[in-house]
Amino acid sequence: MTGNPATASTPAASPRAADPTTTSATATSATATSATAVRSAGIRAGGTQTGSGTADAVLTYVRYVRSEITRVWRNTRLLIFTLLLPIILFGAFTAGSAGDRLGDLAVAPYIMISMASFGAMNAVLGSAGRIATERSIGWNRQLRLTALTGPQYVLAKATTGFTLAVLPIVAVFGAGDAMRGIRLSAGTYLGAGASILLGLVPLAAFAIWLGYLVRPENMQAISGGVFSLLALAGGIWVPVENFPGWLADVVKLLPMYWSAQAGRAVLAGGWIGGRGLATLAVWTVVLGAAAGRAYLRDQLRT
Numbered sequence: 001m002t003g004n005p006a007t008a009s010t011p012a013a014s015p016r017a018a019d020p021t022t023t024s025a026t027a028t029s030a031t032a033t034s035a036t037a038v039r040s041a042g043i044r045a046g047g048t049q050t051g052s053g054t055a056d057a058v059l060t061y062v063r064y065v066r067s068e069i070t071r072v073w074r075n076t077r078l079l080i081f082t083l084l085l086p087i088i089l090f091g092a093f094t095a096g097s098a099g100d101r102l103g104d105l106a107v108a109p110y111i112m113i114s115m116a117s118f119g120a121m122n123a124v125l126g127s128a129g130r131i132a133t134e135r136s137i138g139w140n141r142q143l144r145l146t147a148l149t150g151p152q153y154v155l156a157k158a159t160t161g162f163t164l165a166v167l168p169i170v171a172v173f174g175a176g177d178a179m180r181g182i183r184l185s186a187g188t189y190l191g192a193g194a195s196i197l198l199g200l201v202p203l204a205a206f207a208i209w210l211g212y213l214v215r216p217e218n219m220q221a222i223s224g225g226v227f228s229l230l231a232l233a234g235g236i237w238v239p240v241e242n243f244p245g246w247l248a249d250v251v252k253l254l255p256m257y258w259s260a261q262a263g264r265a266v267l268a269g270g271w272i273g274g275r276g277l278a279t280l281a282v283w284t285v286v287l288g289a290a291a292g293r294a295y296l297r298d299q300l301r302t
Helices: 025-041 053-073 076-093 107-125 125-137 140-144 148-180 186-199 201-213 216-234 245-251 255-267 273-301
Strands: none
Touching: 053 216, 076 107, 076 148, 076 255, 107 125, 107 148, 107 186, 107 201, 107 216, 107 255, 125 140, 125 201, 125 216, 140 186, 140 255, 148 186, 148 201, 186 201, 186 273, 201 216, 201 255, 201 273, 216 255, 255 273
């Protein structure tokens, strides 16, 4: 495979975008690591695969995902921001809240789910910055010369985001036990974490769409505002119960609300219900279609 996209430098992204990989030095590491995985999967320039087609395609995808996850997990700055910020916010927002309640939950468990959702959201939406950066340095065009297909590339970015999203969920749950004495059953912890991740599926599609829509130099300004609005819509900064009635009705039409609400519902002994699932499914289809169109337009341009 020819070409080395690592020779280009890119502007730094904001911490809000949860994607510090846009510096040129990290881009060098990213492309080198990905290149190693692509070569080790038996990919040859020109899109030729070795061995049986289906088996090689699966192996190529698995190895590429592994290389992406390894690269992201080695980014110390990203991990610190993804893990520490939700824990700090959890400690600050729950200070002096003993005995207070929000809806069906005490304040501490309510905020614990909110901060776990916030950290997971940032991890999943960080895929937008990584896609935009690789577009700017031409690395996605180089990958098209290999056996790694476009859908595999996009799916690998989403998989990486969800893998990273597990970390803040576990960290905040641990902080809830250590700092505020929140002790739940293993089944409740697993159900709440899985529900948060389920609610983020449409946002993963949104991140892919944003990565193909926005230029890297504009990602900092746009993503910071968008991510903050999504957090607000999820009741992370202000409980939705405190919103005016009309605004609460609007927020409940958005996917981010149901991501956080899914975790809270498990803690309250229930689930998000048919309306929540339907809302998440509709947004997944809509945003998935938008991401698909953006990907095809980018492919035609390059």
